[in-house]
Amino acid sequence: MKKITSFLFSVCLSSFVFAQTPSFDIVPLGVYGGGLEGNLSAYLIGEHNANEFICFDAGTVGSGIKKAVENKTFTTTEADVLQNYIKGYFITHGHLDHNSGLIINSPSDAKKPIYGFDFVIDIYKDHYFINSTWINFANDGQTPILNKYQYHYLTAKKPVALQNTKLTATPFVLDHVKPYKSSAALIADANQNYVLYLSDTGADRLEKSEQLKNLWQYVAPLIKNKQLKAILIEVSFPNAQPEHLLFGHLTPNLLQEELASLAQFTGKKALKNLNVIITHIKPEGDNEAVIQQELLAKNPYHVHYIFPKQGEKISL
Numbered sequence: 001m002k003k004i005t006s007f008l009f010s011v012c013l014s015s016f017v018f019a020q021t022p023s024f025d026i027v028p029l030g031v032y033g034g035g036l037e038g039n040l041s042a043y044l045i046g047e048h049n050a051n052e053f054i055c056f057d058a059g060t061v062g063s064g065i066k067k068a069v070e071n072k073t074f075t076t077t078e079a080d081v082l083q084n085y086i087k088g089y090f091i092t093h094g095h096l097d098h099n100s101g102l103i104i105n106s107p108s109d110a111k112k113p114i115y116g117f118d119f120v121i122d123i124y125k126d127h128y129f130i131n132s133t134w135i136n137f138a139n140d141g142q143t144p145i146l147n148k149y150q151y152h153y154l155t156a157k158k159p160v161a162l163q164n165t166k167l168t169a170t171p172f173v174l175d176h177v178k179p180y181k182s183s184a185a186l187i188a189d190a191n192q193n194y195v196l197y198l199s200d201t202g203a204d205r206l207e208k209s210e211q212l213k214n215l216w217q218y219v220a221p222l223i224k225n226k227q228l229k230a231i232l233i234e235v236s237f238p239n240a241q242p243e244h245l246l247f248g249h250l251t252p253n254l255l256q257e258e259l260a261s262l263a264q265f266t267g268k269k270a271l272k273n274l275n276v277i278i279t280h281i282k283p284e285g286d287n288e289a290v291i292q293q294e295l296l297a298k299n300p301y302h303v304h305y306i307f308p309k310q311g312e313k314i315s316l
């Protein structure tokens with residue numbers, strides 16, 4: 001009897017430990033959607049404890065790495081994180097608050113891929129990696145070609161292996177004031193655990209679009225199976241921002257609209273305690289506090305909101 005009890009106990013304990021073992025590490029290098037140039041959208045996402053990251057957007061890179069090293073999130077040099085921990089960049093759209101860190105740090109960086117849709121890589125080739133604004137650190141476009149970064153063109157819904165990691169990413173197109181486009185990535189590890197990273201996006205209703213609805217339908221089974229560890233999604237403005245002045249962004253109320261759309265595919269219960277990491281707050285005035293308060297005050301699906309901080313690791 002005693003043996004059976006201890007056996008059951010150890011089974012329970014191991015399943016508890018298993019359930020608690022994180023799959024991913026997320027280290028924000030920058031969290032805001034404007035305002036502070038030292039803290040703009042950039043998220044390192046990698047397998048837990050592997051120190052092999054892809055940088056999803058790259059508004060701020062160097063200042064974020066500095067903060068992470070100061071916080072002891074990384075116990076190595078800043079140069080080592082930049083050159084060796086970051087295995088590549090996944091860039092969602094051309095706005096500077098998602099790109100300036102990559103460009104500014106390019107002279108100190110190491111050889112690695114840049115993943116993006118053609119509408120993103122064209123912006124690099126036409127506007128950033130050119131002689132009149134910088135120099136061409138990539139492998140295509142204006143001469144001289146320094147060949148440090150290799151462009152990898154993405155196809156919507158076609159998974160791509162992220163080099164020098166065990167991760168894959170399935171890319172999606174988002175609308176960010178039509179016809180301007182942005183992107184999302186569904187990141188998978190080798191054990192079929194997932195993180196969904198959405199960059200700047202308008203709500204379907206305002207964009208007159210079904211991009212988010214289609215994305216919600218795609219990820220719904222993963223939420224129902226508890227395989228989706230987190231959604232990173234933007235909330236740029238408080239509810240007081242008029243809808244005609246959102247410039248392709250979300251408010252707390254619009255996020256609720258989109259969670260309602262998601263719940264149509266998952267059922268309401270499946271969203272309970274889902275990790276929702278809020279990105280891209282525009283920090284003017286007391287916007288940050290207002291947005292947090294508005295999200296927490298009206299949370300009908302009982303999702304678990306996480307407000308990321310620059311240089312502080314989130315493991316889940």
Ligand SMILES: [Zn+2]
Nearest residue numbers: 033095097200
């Ligand atoms: Zn932005």
Ligand SMILES: [Zn+2]
Nearest residue numbers: 093095176200
């Ligand atoms: Zn944008």
